[in-house]
Amino acid sequence: MTGLNLATDALVEIAVLVTDSELNVIGEGVDVVIHATDGQLASMNDFVREMHTASGLITEIPKGITMSQAQEQILTYLQSAGVEAGKSPLAGNSVSVDRNFIARDMSALNEYLHYRTIDVSSIKELARRWYPKTYFAAPAKTGNHRALGDIRDSIAELAYYRAALFINSDNNSTTTESNG
Secondary structure: OOOOOOOOOOOEEEEEEOOOOOOOOOEEEEEEEEEOOHHHHHOOOHHHHHHHHHHOHHHHHHHEEEEEHHHHHHHHHHOOOOOOOOOEEEEOOOOHHHHHHHHOOOHHHHHOOOEEEEEHHHHHHHHHHHHHHHHHOOOOOOOOOOOHHHHHHHHHHHHHHHHHHOOOOOOOOOOOOOOO
């Protein structure tokens, strides 16, 4: 994104990975850069511009695809990975911001996703407060503030917290869903 302001900023990169209940990635995923106007790029604050310059994203944005092309690639991937409409929550770190941009710019994708989210940053904040040793032992981020790297980091972080905090002592199955 060119920033976090939903009223003025643009979604410029999106990546999607589907996982199974054991957090194994299904398929290749989608990782696309979305075109933004010169005006949208010029409105970025210094922090965001420096972050996108360091990651290399800034030079890819002018060659990016359209929002509708990005949405179509994502929906095609979700369907090919066996994700049924309305069944998959959006997951990642601080995904409420992502969800707002998706709702604004990719209405078909927003409607395809389940209304619930899995926010890894919420789990992280609970660990920081209740299990600080576990929090400080979490894996370091490696994603370089790029969408696909950030998703991979979120999956690794969720797997870590699952193993460290959500200890299965009674052989609960992860393949059933209740309280939909």
